[in-house]
Amino acid sequence: MKLALTPVSAGRSAARWVVLVGLLMPLGVVVMPTPSSAFAGPDDPGWQRYQQRFVLAEGRIIDTANADVSHTEGQGWGMFLAVQFGDQGTFDRLWQWTEAHLARSDVDLFAWRYDPGTTPHVADDNNATDGDLFMAWALQLAADRWEDRRYAARSESIRESIRDHLIVNVGGYDVLLPGLQGFRHDGFADINLSYWVIPALRDFAARYPDEPWQAVIDSGHQLLERAQFGPKGLPADWLRLQRSGELTPALEWPTRFGFENVRTPLYFTWGGLRGVDTLEKIARFWDQPAPPAWIDVRSGETASYPLSQGGLAINALLSGRPWAIAKIPAAEENYYSATLLLLARVAASQLSLGAR
Numbered sequence: 001m002k003l004a005l006t007p008v009s010a011g012r013s014a015a016r017w018v019v020l021v022g023l024l025m026p027l028g029v030v031v032m033p034t035p036s037s038a039f040a041g042p043d044d045p046g047w048q049r050y051q052q053r054f055v056l057a058e059g060r061i062i063d064t065a066n067a068d069v070s071h072t073e074g075q076g077w078g079m080f081l082a083v084q085f086g087d088q089g090t091f092d093r094l095w096q097w098t099e100a101h102l103a104r105s106d107v108d109l110f111a112w113r114y115d116p117g118t119t120p121h122v123a124d125d126n127n128a129t130d131g132d133l134f135m136a137w138a139l140q141l142a143a144d145r146w147e148d149r150r151y152a153a154r155s156e157s158i159r160e161s162i163r164d165h166l167i168v169n170v171g172g173y174d175v176l177l178p179g180l181q182g183f184r185h186d187g188f189a190d191i192n193l194s195y196w197v198i199p200a201l202r203d204f205a206a207r208y209p210d211e212p213w214q215a216v217i218d219s220g221h222q223l224l225e226r227a228q229f230g231p232k233g234l235p236a237d238w239l240r241l242q243r244s245g246e247l248t249p250a251l252e253w254p255t256r257f258g259f260e261n262v263r264t265p266l267y268f269t270w271g272g273l274r275g276v277d278t279l280e281k282i283a284r285f286w287d288q289p290a291p292p293a294w295i296d297v298r299s300g301e302t303a304s305y306p307l308s309q310g311g312l313a314i315n316a317l318l319s320g321r322p323w324a325i326a327k328i329p330a331a332e333e334n335y336y337s338a339t340l341l342l343l344a345r346v347a348a349s350q351l352s353l354g355a356r
Helices: 012-021 045-054 072-084 088-102 129-146 149-166 198-207 213-226 263-270 277-286 309-318 335-354
Strands: 167-170 173-176 188-191 239-242 247-249
Touching: 045 072, 045 335, 072 088, 072 129, 072 335, 088 129, 129 149, 129 198, 149 167, 167 188, 173 188, 173 213, 198 213, 198 263, 213 263, 213 277, 263 277, 263 309, 263 335, 277 309, 309 335
Parallel strands: none
Antiparallel strands: 167 173, 188 239, 239 247
């Protein structure tokens, strides 16, 4: 029987990735690495540099490219990374600050943005589903690693809120709404495939097979296959899914593949879905000396500046070159790029471990 992952016509990137993960998918069955396996210790130089630059003493991760605001995405990423680096002290500081400042009172989700320069600091209590998803996953992994039932209980409540309030069927697909408010409309929903954190969804699907996580993974896989727009066949960051099943770039956002969707190749590759043809088209687009940070999928206009160090790390993972992922974020890289770099390091390590 043919392996589920085989090199496609472009060849090089898909072939390298098969070498990286070996026989992760024999006979079409995905064998995921253990999500809670830490690959480095708290003294790792990259993790140390990250904390020095982006983690405040009280446990708030700052977005250095955006007036030092904080997001649930950043808190969730930081919590996840703290588990991977075996740093329970930092994990607790991040989680306690998040609970104290961003937890909603009506549902077990979190306000997406904290701005230290405004009063109130939280002006919008809408959530961001990717941040909530990472926090739920990180708490479960922390419970596994440090055997603390309090983490597991809080993970369960967040996971159940995501399940009950943010998974909806639109056009025959089980999709993740990006937030509670503003994304589901009469006859359509606006979605973002970079919110499909595939390794987290796989972990939940394995632990809770009666819940709809596998259906969400399958729908994300199918939608990414369809999300090919313009002459290069690239996905727009934001998509509009009609009740009829029609999929187009969303109207209210620039029709770019870029800042948001740079995470999609990371999450789908990390989650064992590198064989999606759309990812191969992204690999082809990035296969140039200095790939631009974004491209308008319809007009072909590109950014005047190159992909960040974090984006290049994701490109290295996508194209099967884990050795090209830097270990330490460069001094000039902002919070977003530095976080993507560390996540790519974790993904490459877990994929390599899974292939042994």
